[in-house]
Amino acid sequence: MLSIDPTIRTWMNDAPGYLPPIAIGDVVRSSGAGVVVESQSPRYEVGDVVTGFTNWQEWVLADADHRFTVIPKGLGLDLATVMNVLGATGVTAYFGLLDVGGLVPGDVVLVSGAAGATGSVVGQVARARGAKQVVGIAGGPAKCTEVVEDYGFDACLDYREPHLARRLHEACPEGIDLFFDNVGGEVLDAGLSNIALHGRIVLCGAISQYNAMERPPGIANTAMLIGRRGRMQGFIILDYASRFPEAQRELAAMVANGTLKHHEHLVHGLEQAPDALNLLFTGGNHGKTLVVVDETVQLD
Amino acid sequence: MLSIDPTIRTWMNDAPGYLPPIAIGDVVRSSGAGVVVESQSPRYEVGDVVTGFTNWQEWVLADADHRFTVIPKGLGLDLATVMNVLGATGVTAYFGLLDVGGLVPGDVVLVSGAAGATGSVVGQVARARGAKQVVGIAGGPAKCTEVVEDYGFDACLDYREPHLARRLHEACPEGIDLFFDNVGGEVLDAGLSNIALHGRIVLCGAISQYNAMERPPGIANTAMLIGRRGRMQGFIILDYASRFPEAQRELAAMVANGTLKHHEHLVHGLEQAPDALNLLFTGGNHGKTLVVVDETVQLD
Numbered sequence: 001m002l003s004i005d006p007t008i009r010t011w012m013n014d015a016p017g018y019l020p021p022i023a024i025g026d027v028v029r030s031s032g033a034g035v036v037v038e039s040q041s042p043r044y045e046v047g048d049v050v051t052g053f054t055n056w057q058e059w060v061l062a063d064a065d066h067r068f069t070v071i072p073k074g075l076g077l078d079l080a081t082v083m084n085v086l087g088a089t090g091v092t093a094y095f096g097l098l099d100v101g102g103l104v105p106g107d108v109v110l111v112s113g114a115a116g117a118t119g120s121v122v123g124q125v126a127r128a129r130g131a132k133q134v135v136g137i138a139g140g141p142a143k144c145t146e147v148v149e150d151y152g153f154d155a156c157l158d159y160r161e162p163h164l165a166r167r168l169h170e171a172c173p174e175g176i177d178l179f180f181d182n183v184g185g186e187v188l189d190a191g192l193s194n195i196a197l198h199g200r201i202v203l204c205g206a207i208s209q210y211n212a213m214e215r216p217p218g219i220a221n222t223a224m225l226i227g228r229r230g231r232m233q234g235f236i237i238l239d240y241a242s243r244f245p246e247a248q249r250e251l252a253a254m255v256a257n258g259t260l261k262h263h264e265h266l267v268h269g270l271e272q273a274p275d276a277l278n279l280l281f282t283g284g285n286h287g288k289t290l291v292v293v294d295e296t297v298q299l300d
Numbered sequence: 301m302l303s304i305d306p307t308i309r310t311w312m313n314d315a316p317g318y319l320p321p322i323a324i325g326d327v328v329r330s331s332g333a334g335v336v337v338e339s340q341s342p343r344y345e346v347g348d349v350v351t352g353f354t355n356w357q358e359w360v361l362a363d364a365d366h367r368f369t370v371i372p373k374g375l376g377l378d379l380a381t382v383m384n385v386l387g388a389t390g391v392t393a394y395f396g397l398l399d400v401g402g403l404v405p406g407d408v409v410l411v412s413g414a415a416g417a418t419g420s421v422v423g424q425v426a427r428a429r430g431a432k433q434v435v436g437i438a439g440g441p442a443k444c445t446e447v448v449e450d451y452g453f454d455a456c457l458d459y460r461e462p463h464l465a466r467r468l469h470e471a472c473p474e475g476i477d478l479f480f481d482n483v484g485g486e487v488l489d490a491g492l493s494n495i496a497l498h499g500r501i502v503l504c505g506a507i508s509q510y511n512a513m514e515r516p517p518g519i520a521n522t523a524m525l526i527g528r529r530g531r532m533q534g535f536i537i538l539d540y541a542s543r544f545p546e547a548q549r550e551l552a553a554m555v556a557n558g559t560l561k562h563h564e565h566l567v568h569g570l571e572q573a574p575d576a577l578n579l580l581f582t583g584g585n586h587g588k589t590l591v592v593v594d595e596t597v598q599l600d
Contacts, residue, residue, distance in 0.1 A: 016527075017527050018526075018527040018528075184522070184523055188522065189518075203523070203526045204526070206523040206526065209523060216520065217518050218489075218517050218520045219518050219519040219520075219522050220515060220516065220519075222484070222503065222506075222519050222522070222532070223484055223503070223506040223509060223534075225533065225534035226503045226504070226505065226506065226536065227316075227317050227318040227536065229533075229534055229535055229536060229539065230533070230534055231531060231532070231533040231534075232525065232531070232532045232533070233525065233529075233530070233531040233532070234523075234524075234525035234527070234528065234529055234530055235526070235529055236526065236527065239529065
């Protein structure tokens with residue numbers, strides 16, 4: 001099963017990034033999960049379900065330079081849920097909000113891409129950790145309704161409607177203490193223009209920019225960070241690998257007690273992976289997008 | 301003596317800021333220094349030289365809501381030097397670099413507005429605190445020469461020449477660990493595009509934007525903060541008021557031992573204050589711009 005993440009698109013640019021670009025003709029890099037069919041290592045037993053960089057392929061060879069993590073048995077969750085909430089998606093939400101963003105109880109929290117796999121977890125963890133108000137931004141009325149009714153945000157603004165910055169001011173008249181941004185561009189700018197004193201902006205992604213064919217208009221409101229003594233900070237979840245269990249424990253507990261709603265969008269067949277990736281940019285997905293390569297791989 | 305600072309220009313916008321806008325017809329808000337001519341308070345003695353918000357006027361009344369700080373006697377420095385290096389200008393450089401930017405020995409440091417009052421101090425303190433390389437950005441060859449020869453920067457780039465981002469990459473091929481930005485706009489963008497892993501950008505000012513009559517092009521490279529795990533943070537020096545003595549001790553010692561070069565640009569006559577402010581935006585000043593209102597005010 002492949003995890004279809006917006007960051008895959010960034011690896012396809014012929015430009016320096018946090019990982020080397022995927023070269024023409026290379027297998028597409030991707031997180032995923034699979035079952036061990038043969039092992040000469042004490043690290044893996046045949047039948048283990050493991051996660052790591054499987055890439056877009058049916059078989060992968062693990063070695064000392066390319067390691068996988070065995071998913072513990074008996075979690076009581078299906079593989080798609082584990083790939084979503086306990087995978088990179090969920091822990092990205094967790095560490096971005098708590099560690100990079102430094103959420104404190106009473107914060108007014110804004111989340112862009114709020115109907116997405118990461119954004120929906122951000123809002124629910126923020127609520128559980130005592131945020132005063134949780135506001136989402138999403139594309140279209142159906143997603144905005146889902147953000148409020150399914151994921152429990154206080155409000156959700158449709159970025160496709162005009163005057164986003166003004167509507168944000170109306171929704172959060174005291175300003176935004178913590179903005180978890182997955183989108184970049186105009187959405188980031190609208191959040192910047194409404195940042196509260198000592199506000200923090202967590203840059204998780206910039207999905208609005210990844211397919212840009214022309215130079216986008218650029219961010220006009222960075223100087224808001226001066227007067228408001230604000231901080232804008234980016235992160236890459238790979239840096240938190242050693243701390244994943246801490247996030248996974250809390251997220252699993254929230255799933256178990258029903259306070260963390262989640263949705264997976266399953267696409268069937270390896271050959272569908274490119275179309276599945278494109279769904280992230282058209283907004284045609286509903287929740288965490290996963291490609292099922294082999295239907296028989298399941299957790300115990 | 302009035303301290304002519306770029307931030308005065310921001311107070312003239314009819315827009316929310318970190319202090320209320322100066323209204324039409326109001327006295328222009330400004331830091332300054334003056335001598336006490338009459339006192340009914342144990343806080344001030346006649347003859348004390350004090351600093352604070354004097355505003356653009358010849359006389360000012362101190363009261364409980366409008367306090368001044370007495371400049372200690374026997375500093376062995378003239379008033380212009382104290383207004384520059386020990387005033388808001390110097391302490392802005394100090395806390396922005398060390399506290400907001402978190403300078404560590406070995407950092408590659410970039411400073412925009414490097415020939416300016418704040419930027420020149422930033423570079424010299426960075427050098428004294430163990431920066432590996434100190435690079436400036438300034439306007440025109442004369443200022444760039446001054447930054448290197450007088451203020452001891454390793455190099456200085458002229459932002460008026462093309463391809464600033466590429467020249468920055470050539471000057472700092474490993475990237476910039478700490479960028480102290482006074483300028484904003486294209487200069488900020490060029491620095492962002494060259495930020496090193498875990499780089500920090502200190503937003504002190506955005507002088508390139510303060511007089512903009514049209515919407516500037518905007519910042520294109522904020523997403524660099526994601527891949528490079530960077531942080532961009534603004535600050536206002538008023539928040540550090542209680543810690544000024546800590547900075548002033550170190551800066552005074554550097555002046556005394558000759559490791560902190562400084563230059564003051566004196567403009568004579570209160571009626572020259574508007575022209576003096578404009579010098580900051582044309583680059584016509586040379587060092588810290590001060591307006592001498594009364595030539596007789598001197599430190600003991």
